[in-house]
């Protein structure tokens with residue numbers, strides 16, 4: 001690797017222990033741990049505000065607070081990041097709220113199911129559905145794996161500590177009815193639909209791994225399904241006031257401890273000297289030097305293809321390996337401002353949980369396949385979330401905000417499974433609006449009078465999401481699987497360049513507001529010497 005000779009006069013703010021490319025929540029989490037421990041940090045963010053895909057805005061009308069992207073944070077709020085930083089974050093206004101119901105399902109004929117956060121209420125619901133025995137058996141089968149699997153979500157998978165846990169997962173000693181390798185090969189559909197008879201129960205759980213980019217029939221989905229069962233039964237919290245409160249609290253924490261968050265600044269290049277990352281250069285030519293590390297929230301293809309484009313010594317095979325295979329499925333999201341409170345046939349679904357609206361899991365499998373084939377699905381399935389049900393300050397009195405998330409949308413439509421919308425030209429304004437009409441009509445099968453309550457709507461397509469951050473990671477199987485030895489990541493957060501770390505959705509454990517990669521890299525840096 002080449003020696004880059006750094007000829008800059010370092011001003012204090014431009015020379016830090018750790019420089020971050022991007023200020024999404026993972027970078028802010030990492031910076032928070034480092035700054036609290038006395039390391040100097042600078043975060044350079046291209047956008048006008050920090051937070052990446054964590055943001056709250058009045059997208060529709062004044063007084064209606066919508067989450068532009070992510071909304072619920074069960075992995076972060078119920079995990080180690082909040083346990084460790086929560087006290088200080090609460091000083092800056094972060095408070096998580098959730099209803100009595102974590103998730104559930106609604107079918108067009110009015111049938112519903114709920115997963116209450118109270119275990120006794122959950123037992124009552126399982127008995128009502130006749131699924132109590134199947135549930136007990138499932139949890140008994142998963143319990144030995146979950147004990148080991150859940151800590152793994154907070155570790156760098158390339159460390160010996162994580163390898164030991166993986167070994168333990170694969171070799172549990174006593175024979176088990178559901179050995180780990182069957183989970184790794186299994187699908188979410190197989191795990192759930194093979195055990196539960198009721199459509200309500202199947203529809204409650206099978207869609208969830210889609211939130212992590214894993215389809216109902218994707219291999220490996222059974223692992224993610226298991227983790228989501230554990231997480232969702234504990235609750236599905238969102239920050240009071242909206243997702244953006246996480247970012248404002250993290251930013252304030254970083255700044256309290258001397259860190260700097262610079263917005264409107266794009267990193268163009270990572271500088272490598274004497275065989276290690278020594279800083280970054282921004283598009284306007286400014287250089288920030290890093291004494292210990294550079295930490296980038298980007299994807300492997302953008303790291304090796306753009307930020308390290310001129311760095312010699314990186315094997316061509318590694319650059320090729322990092323090249324991205326485009327995602328076939330994307331996320332389509334509608335935020336609604338409603339004049340009144342939406343009501344399901346099953347009133348328990350009005351309690352603020354994230355509810356799956358669909359026509360059953362067989363139709364879900366079809367719609368996911370249609371999306372993967374580049375088609376607008378004829379009957380899109382919907383993840384429905386009404387934050388104002390538990391957080392009334394999100395909307396003016398008597399009104400409501402709702403997020404409709406469609407995870408079986410094509411990344412780039414090439415046709416319409418319903419043969420109604422001319423979608424060959426991709427996500428044009430017309431296609432987006434017509435598809436939004438279809439989604440809302442589908443939702444109205446579950447919530448009577450929905451269309452008449454809509455005051456305003458905001459539509460976000462997969463193309464809009466990609467445009468908001470071209471560096472966002474994706475969740476192809478090759479990026480999130482156990483024991484992958486993708487040299488681009490060295491299996492974990494380290495890269496081909498010493499002192500350079502990759503975090504965010506493209507790294508373990510994949511997309512989601514979890515702070516896991518940020519925390520893991522901060523821990524690694526804090527255990528190393530301060531240079």
Ligand SMILES: Cc1cc2nc3c(=O)[nH]c(=O)nc-3n(C[C@H](O)[C@H](O)[C@H](O)COP(=O)(O)OP(=O)(O)OC[C@H]3O[C@@H](n4cnc5c(N)ncnc54)[C@H](O)[C@@H]3O)c2cc1C
Nearest residue numbers: 022024025026046052053069070071072267504511512513
């Ligand atoms: C529509 C949508 C809905 C979602 N809903 C949920 C949900 O409800 N719950 C959940 O848990 N997850 C959800 N997710 C996923 C979750 O939001 C993301 O996985 C998570 O926010 C990623 O955080 P991050 O910090 O890793 O990176 P990002 O949020 O991607 O932030 C990275 C930041 O780095 C900046 N950056 C990158 N390169 C550069 C550069 N060269 N120079 C300067 N800045 C740079 C970007 O501008 C960006 O701000 C959703 C995602 C989307 C898109």
